[in-house]
Amino acid sequence: MGHTYIEQRTDRTRWFLNDRFGMFIHWGLYAIPARGEWVRSTERLSIEDYQPYFDEFNPVRYNPREWAKKAKAAGMKYAVLTAKHHDGFCLFDSKLTDYKATNTKAGRDLVREFVDAFREEGLKVGLYFSLIDWYHPDYPAYGDRIHPMRDDEAFRRDPATFDRYLDYMHGQVRELLTNYGKLDLMWFDYSYDEMIGEKWRATELMETIRSLQPHIIVDNRLDASGEEGGSIYSKEPSFYSGDFASPEQIIPPSGVVDDNGNSIPWEACITLNNNWGYAAADKTYKTAKTVIRKLVECVSKNGNLLLNVGPDAQGEIPPESLRILEEVGHWMRQNGDSIYGCGQAELPKPEWGRYTRNGNKLYAHLFEESIGPVNLAGLAGKIKHARLLADGSEVFVSRPWNAAMYPDDAYFNFARPEHFTYPLPDERDTVVEIVLNNE
Numbered sequence: 001m002g003h004t005y006i007e008q009r010t011d012r013t014r015w016f017l018n019d020r021f022g023m024f025i026h027w028g029l030y031a032i033p034a035r036g037e038w039v040r041s042t043e044r045l046s047i048e049d050y051q052p053y054f055d056e057f058n059p060v061r062y063n064p065r066e067w068a069k070k071a072k073a074a075g076m077k078y079a080v081l082t083a084k085h086h087d088g089f090c091l092f093d094s095k096l097t098d099y100k101a102t103n104t105k106a107g108r109d110l111v112r113e114f115v116d117a118f119r120e121e122g123l124k125v126g127l128y129f130s131l132i133d134w135y136h137p138d139y140p141a142y143g144d145r146i147h148p149m150r151d152d153e154a155f156r157r158d159p160a161t162f163d164r165y166l167d168y169m170h171g172q173v174r175e176l177l178t179n180y181g182k183l184d185l186m187w188f189d190y191s192y193d194e195m196i197g198e199k200w201r202a203t204e205l206m207e208t209i210r211s212l213q214p215h216i217i218v219d220n221r222l223d224a225s226g227e228e229g230g231s232i233y234s235k236e237p238s239f240y241s242g243d244f245a246s247p248e249q250i251i252p253p254s255g256v257v258d259d260n261g262n263s264i265p266w267e268a269c270i271t272l273n274n275n276w277g278y279a280a281a282d283k284t285y286k287t288a289k290t291v292i293r294k295l296v297e298c299v300s301k302n303g304n305l306l307l308n309v310g311p312d313a314q315g316e317i318p319p320e321s322l323r324i325l326e327e328v329g330h331w332m333r334q335n336g337d338s339i340y341g342c343g344q345a346e347l348p349k350p351e352w353g354r355y356t357r358n359g360n361k362l363y364a365h366l367f368e369e370s371i372g373p374v375n376l377a378g379l380a381g382k383i384k385h386a387r388l389l390a391d392g393s394e395v396f397v398s399r400p401w402n403a404a405m406y407p408d409d410a411y412f413n414f415a416r417p418e419h420f421t422y423p424l425p426d427e428r429d430t431v432v433e434i435v436l437n438n439e
Contacts, residue, residue, distance in 0.1 A: 019077035037277030062315025075332025088135025126185025255301030288327035
């Protein structure tokens with residue numbers, strides 16, 4: 001099982017490992033209370049408490065074409081939208097529930113508009129779908145660890161009815177994979193406690209997915225709740241273990257490997273502030289510099305970055321988010337070659353920053369200014385030439401007099417004489433493209 005599965009996974013994830021940078025979009029009724037997407041759970045809100053948001057949901061400024069243009073301009077190559085989050089509200093026109101966008105004042109299938117708009121811009125499309133459902137009457141409530149009604153005995157469920165929920169959940173996945181054309185990615189969220197693996201009828205669900213859209217890639221959360229130790233990491237991954245690992249709000253210290261030590265596809269999902277869904281009071285935004293450097297860090301460890309935006313109740317991405325995306329996009333337009341199609345360099349991490357690599361092109365990402373020439377440990381005699389990636393200008397590779405005692409290392413600098421100190425052309429991340437001799 002394991003071998004063919006890994007070969008198929010390699011085929012399916014080829015585009016994903018090339019594209020490296022995607023947009024996550026968390027959007028739903030929770031944009032109205034604007035206190036994050038878990039508001040029902042954290043504030044123990046009943047369905048009745050939450051109902052006013054359904055009654056008034058009317059995102060008059062929702063224009064996914066604008067979202068798609070912003071994502072593309074930021075250098076993102078794919079996007080994933082929350083078709084259904086834990087609150088059970090569907091942005092798509094599901095025939096299996098009335099709790100959906102088409103029954104709100106919006107009156108539209110918001111998922112269909114999303115997939116059409118993003119495909120039009122040439123981006124690949126994915127959908128997030130919650131395995132968890134706080135609206136459905138057969139989903140475990142009282143005694144569950146995270147359900148809004150976890151402490152209310154009136155919400156005790158008969159375990160025998162859970163299969164009704166699974167039929168519903170599987171039915172909705174079938175709708176998404178049948179009614180919206182070719183999807184590139186399915187992002188399930190998430191397993192926890194005993195709600196894991198076959199509790200979701202995971203083999204059956206994956207068989208449905210593979211029969212409907214065999215090429216689609218799926219995350220590993222039918223099985224692992226985003227933590228290490230799920231079966232995607234094991235020597236013999238299970239049929240439903242997924243195509244990529246999904247570390248959340250963390251970049252794994254040394255990338256992600258399986259129990260054999262082989263790199264496996266992975267993607268860090270990261271918020272722009274500290275919330276996934278729109279949170280009006282949360283102004284703790286990461287800088288563009290941080291986003292750029294963290295994207296580079298992911299790629300330097302063979303990973304992707306899925307960067308989240310949380311549009312507001314009107315359907316607009318917050319202006320702070322757009323400003324960051326625009327600046328990241330400016331950097332990507334000049335330096336994207338050091339990201340797309342790149343991965344780990346198989347060289348020790350340099351003191352001044354990080355390496356990414358694509359074939360005989362080695363990309364030096366300088367985060368830190370150097371005193372004198374910049375050291376390339378172990379690369380003496382291996383370099384054909386070096387250029388500043390942003391503008392193609394020559395970078396001087398030599399061994400100046402003050403570096404003579406390190407015969408195995410190569411050195412470069414941005415101007416002459418090479419033993420002087422020069423400022424970094426881009427303090428966020430200066431990228432030097434080093435073409436290596438064909439060894």
